[in-house]
Amino acid sequence: MSALTALAQLRAIRDGIAQPITTVRHCHLAPHPMVFIPLRLAGEAAAPMGAMVGTDPGHPRLLVVPQPRNRDLRFAFTAELAEVVLPYIEGFGKTTETIEKKGGEPYERCLDAPQILVPNPQAVTFVGLLGRSTRFRRVDGPYPVHPSVPLLGRWLTYFADRSQHPGSSLLLTATEALGAHWATGQSGLEDANLAALLGWIDPPEGMTGPGAAEEAEDPLLWPPAGPATDPGFDNEVLGPAVRAYEEAPTERAVERVAQALRTQLEPTWRLMWRSVELLRALPEGARVKDRWDVDRGSFTRFLERVTEGGPPQARRDGAVGAAARLAGLERARASYDVQRAYDDPLVMAEYRLTGEAFAGTVTAADPEHTEGEGRSRKLRPLITVRTEDQVRLTPGATVGSPDRRGHAAEIVEVVDGEVTLKITKGMGRGRTPSPGSVPEPGERVTYTSLTDDFQSSAALPDPELTPWTHGGPPQEYVPSDEDAQEEWS
Amino acid sequence: MSESLDALERRITGLRAEVRRAVKARENSLARSLRGDLRRAEKAWDEAISAEEPVPASHEPEPSLLPIREQVHQALALLGVPAAARLVVAVNDAFFSRALRGPQLTSLRRDEERSFRSDPYARPYYLCAALTDRLSPARGLLADSTWEPERRVLGPLSPRVDFLTSTMRVAEHLTRLPDPSPAALRLLSRMAQNIPGAVESFAPADPAIAIRAARAELEVHHAADTRQRAEVAARASSQLSDVERLFGAATMSTLRGAC
Amino acid sequence: MNGRLDELRGPVPSHPHDARAIAALAANPGCARRALLDAAGVDKDRTARHVGFPAPFGQSQFAITRGNVFEALVKENGCAELLRLLRELLGLPVSEVGYQDVENVGAHLRHSHTRALIDRAARESEETAVFYDHPLFSLEIAGHTSYLEPDVVAFQLGGRFHIVEIKSFGVIDGQAEPQKVAGAARQAAVYVLALRTLLAELGHDPERVSHDVVLVCPENFANRPTATLVDVRKQLAVLRRQLARMTRVDRLLEGIPEGLTFDLAPDRDGVPTRSAQELAEALCQVPARYAPDCLSTCDMCMFCRDEARGNGSTDLLGRQVRDELGGVSGMAEALGLAEGTLEPAEGQEEVARLLRTANLLREECLR
Numbered sequence A: 001m002s003a004l005t006a007l008a009q010l011r012a013i014r015d016g017i018a019q020p021i022t023t024v025r026h027c028h029l030a031p032h033p034m035v036f037i038p039l040r041l042a043g044e045a046a047a048p049m050g051a052m053v054g055t056d057p058g059h060p061r062l063l064v065v066p067q068p069r070n071r072d073l074r075f076a077f078t079a080e081l082a083e084v085v086l087p088y089i090e091g092f093g094k095t096t097e098t099i100e101k102k103g104g105e106p107y108e109r110c111l112d113a114p115q116i117l118v119p120n121p122q123a124v125t126f127v128g129l130l131g132r133s134t135r136f137r138r139v140d141g142p143y144p145v146h147p148s149v150p151l152l153g154r155w156l157t158y159f160a161d162r163s164q165h166p167g168s169s170l171l172l173t174a175t176e177a178l179g180a181h182w183a184t185g186q187s188g189l190e191d192a193n194l195a196a197l198l199g200w201i202d203p204p205e206g207m208t209g210p211g212a213a214e215e216a217e218d219p220l221l222w223p224p225a226g227p228a229t230d231p232g233f234d235n236e237v238l239g240p241a242v243r244a245y246e247e248a249p250t251e252r253a254v255e256r257v258a259q260a261l262r263t264q265l266e267p268t269w270r271l272m273w274r275s276v277e278l279l280r281a282l283p284e285g286a287r288v289k290d291r292w293d294v295d296r297g298s299f300t301r302f303l304e305r306v307t308e309g310g311p312p313q314a315r316r317d318g319a320v321g322a323a324a325r326l327a328g329l330e331r332a333r334a335s336y337d338v339q340r341a342y343d344d345p346l347v348m349a350e351y352r353l354t355g356e357a358f359a360g361t362v363t364a365a366d367p368e369h370t371e372g373e374g375r376s377r378k379l380r381p382l383i384t385v386r387t388e389d390q391v392r393l394t395p396g397a398t399v400g401s402p403d404r405r406g407h408a409a410e411i412v413e414v415v416d417g418e419v420t421l422k423i424t425k426g427m428g429r430g431r432t433p434s435p436g437s438v439p440e441p442g443e444r445v446t447y448t449s450l451t452d453d454f455q456s457s458a459a460l461p462d463p464e465l466t467p468w469t470h471g472g473p474p475q476e477y478v479p480s481d482e483d484a485q486e487e488w489s
Numbered sequence B: 001m002s003e004s005l006d007a008l009e010r011r012i013t014g015l016r017a018e019v020r021r022a023v024k025a026r027e028n029s030l031a032r033s034l035r036g037d038l039r040r041a042e043k044a045w046d047e048a049i050s051a052e053e054p055v056p057a058s059h060e061p062e063p064s065l066l067p068i069r070e071q072v073h074q075a076l077a078l079l080g081v082p083a084a085a086r087l088v089v090a091v092n093d094a095f096f097s098r099a100l101r102g103p104q105l106t107s108l109r110r111d112e113e114r115s116f117r118s119d120p121y122a123r124p125y126y127l128c129a130a131l132t133d134r135l136s137p138a139r140g141l142l143a144d145s146t147w148e149p150e151r152r153v154l155g156p157l158s159p160r161v162d163f164l165t166s167t168m169r170v171a172e173h174l175t176r177l178p179d180p181s182p183a184a185l186r187l188l189s190r191m192a193q194n195i196p197g198a199v200e201s202f203a204p205a206d207p208a209i210a211i212r213a214a215r216a217e218l219e220v221h222h223a224a225d226t227r228q229r230a231e232v233a234a235r236a237s238s239q240l241s242d243v244e245r246l247f248g249a250a251t252m253s254t255l256r257g258a259c
Numbered sequence C: 001m002n003g004r005l006d007e008l009r010g011p012v013p014s015h016p017h018d019a020r021a022i023a024a025l026a027a028n029p030g031c032a033r034r035a036l037l038d039a040a041g042v043d044k045d046r047t048a049r050h051v052g053f054p055a056p057f058g059q060s061q062f063a064i065t066r067g068n069v070f071e072a073l074v075k076e077n078g079c080a081e082l083l084r085l086l087r088e089l090l091g092l093p094v095s096e097v098g099y100q101d102v103e104n105v106g107a108h109l110r111h112s113h114t115r116a117l118i119d120r121a122a123r124e125s126e127e128t129a130v131f132y133d134h135p136l137f138s139l140e141i142a143g144h145t146s147y148l149e150p151d152v153v154a155f156q157l158g159g160r161f162h163i164v165e166i167k168s169f170g171v172i173d174g175q176a177e178p179q180k181v182a183g184a185a186r187q188a189a190v191y192v193l194a195l196r197t198l199l200a201e202l203g204h205d206p207e208r209v210s211h212d213v214v215l216v217c218p219e220n221f222a223n224r225p226t227a228t229l230v231d232v233r234k235q236l237a238v239l240r241r242q243l244a245r246m247t248r249v250d251r252l253l254e255g256i257p258e259g260l261t262f263d264l265a266p267d268r269d270g271v272p273t274r275s276a277q278e279l280a281e282a283l284c285q286v287p288a289r290y291a292p293d294c295l296s297t298c299d300m301c302m303f304c305r306d307e308a309r310g311n312g313s314t315d316l317l318g319r320q321v322r323d324e325l326g327g328v329s330g331m332a333e334a335l336g337l338a339e340g341t342l343e344p345a346e347g348q349e350e351v352a353r354l355l356r357t358a359n360l361l362r363e364e365c366l367r
């Protein structure tokens, strides 16, 4: 939240339609993402009631659990879900590229990776719990399941974990993705309703944003996007249908539950694909691809781990694992913020407002300026930038610029809207700067103290070296019989 | 029939559109009444589609030839102490017909009381209440009228004592069976889990160990419970009428007697 | 003062508050409308419905069934499951197993029977039990008695009373949904307060009721219960503060016009005859303080949101937005300052400059 976004919200109210808060798209959008809309039985943590899933807007697959309290039906649902999801995921493992890493072993990376879209963060939680409740199941023993069930469980766990990683696009939620690009005239709490959010962004013909949003709050017109269902629907439609199935588990009874769930899922299915269209219409930010590369790498490593027969993810991280994970998330968060600012002048504007960045026009340049004598003589071009922004940077501060990759400079002086900078990086190795590396008078430039070179890894010990005060080195996680036989009611 | 389904579907679509229009026009009360119509139409659709179904063959387990009261009696005899409907059903599931359902037991005590009132002691036994220390019927518990009075009254320790006793009885019964059902083993495990030392975590319960552990805890409560029960039973026999001794006294100003 | 409150409510009995409602009293302490409606015991749900803004709250039968089944499981066989949990959690000795079902005396005597049993336990006389099932407490809210039904009260001989709260949301690998735990803690705090009040009335030390409540939830995906102690001291402090405010309701009454009432004027069948328009106007006479949080805590939320929209208040968007706008409360005002169509008032220059810059930056970037 920033003053700019707050202002955009006020405008949204005045104009009756959502306002953009970015100029580019900051998430990756796959050519064929998989949309997954799960519904959960009210009152249960992870009992699936049904789902709509697929990669083709015209052909959703409807999965139904006619009696969600029945564990066999629940596992049958998971197996059916696996039939849809696993081939989609595994399809990306077929084509890989070899990446040569400086000072490291070359490694393989999948050319593309799967992308799953769900309506909202609650759906991500549900994906995680469904993964947790299935990944330890066994194909033999007291409650055997189909082999695809634990495998799907591991993948769902992976996707849910990965979605906590800022900037990752492997599992996206529609409400967050849309909310990152548009400001509406309602509060964040109300934005959590996908139909209302889309109402503001893309109201139907002849309607205003607020009008569409208000209509969207009526669960009869726009059923909730899950995983929670409308209590009215539960009591009046679903309840009787499930009871009918209990009394007589016939095809017709299943069809009746399916029909009921279809009415709840179809509107959201359409909203999901409408969200995809809206996001796709935005030009992609320059660094989105870099982040997707990281996602592809992560996906490839997990795929390898699964293929090599590694154990399912542990129930809980060990002490060092948890700390490393947190540190990793923090780094990713910081880096994601910086990258967005570099990719998007409207995001950068937030930093200009706080004085951590400024934009202006070059008024003077001394591209061949040097410092030092003899062997330590260095090329240090000077430029002067005239800006209207309130600059809160002090001499000596290192700054970067979104206009040139690898470019760095140091603030020399700030006087009356004139900033003098000394360029320190990105001019090439010659005695004169390589062409285009020093801004010329008249050019419009942006500089900021935000930079994306974070220490690669905080000083955490390897998991093997966990101090005994933190529980000692973790045991490799071996799921026990207890995990596999965990009661499921 | 399917024609009316089609008609209903058309009506539902039409109503949806009307609700939408009314909401848009901010005609709140119209929207509300239309929504009611919509719900009703959806309900009618639900009913119509269910009515089309042929009534399927029942998937229930073989109905028992015994009347319900006798099945309950059978379970109570096994347990030997007053028990809640849930436990009676679980015991029936584990050892007997598997045909008993919780809801069938709700009016049992009332029916038995009516029968006793109209023709006292006509039956060899009645399924009656357990009495609290206020001599009122304990909620939800069933007992056997042929048991001695001390067994049919409760002190504060009695729920625990009876739980331990019934666990022992279930375990003993299990040891007598050549091939106990999985449901029976599950029942014992579930009960034994709540008794210290009666079960090793996650392993199925061993009847002998369960009996030993239950008996050990029972030792702790036994004397006090027996004393308290004897006191309540004495009060019951001196203060209550025949029917009250079996079905409990109404607490002051309860309306129970009236209905 | 009570006369005035009765007048506000009209000739119907005061609407009883359950623990959840009492816990929610602390949700928006700054709102005079809510404080007054609650103090007068007005049925907010019906009121909101009557003015055409029903609250969007409902509960699914699936969730209700699930809750009941789990509670029954925890309590069956004289609370056998709960006993196992408390033996682990509180180190109860094996000899302490007593169980009393307060409800055995019949509904109308539950309250007095609860008092008698709690009193007996506090004196630690014979026949003290560990479990008091289905107890019924009362708590005075602004002059009206509300009756409260905690799941179970546990008492440890020589020790303390614990409120036991049974909830059917899952604890998975040691984690539960934080909002649900917070909700349970707020609710349990109400019971702690009620039991402490009862002990004080009986002449016992109220501190014998522990501020650690026992929260019982299903573990992982099974039905097997697990128990944890939850410290509700903070929730208790918030609750006390809000209840104290409500007794100072006289100050709120000062500002409102003579003859104001929220009476629905129900006819013989209980159907309201008061004109909705008139009732809405009456409600608007008492200032509200709408915030998006109201949408999950107050039955009046849809009505107040509509009103806030009409007023063009930045409260609609939430506290955070208002902070970003430098505390400016009117939307038109904030926009006017940003676009330079409005001259900043004294002391507003800094905010105006910020908004103006923000606006220019937006325009520059979206050109």
Ligand code: SF4
Binding pocket: C028, C031, C032, C033, C034, C288, C289, C290, C291, C294, C298, C299, C300, C301, C302, C304
């Ligand atoms: S909804 Fe209205 S009455 Fe309720 S707390 Fe919010 S502002 Fe006050």
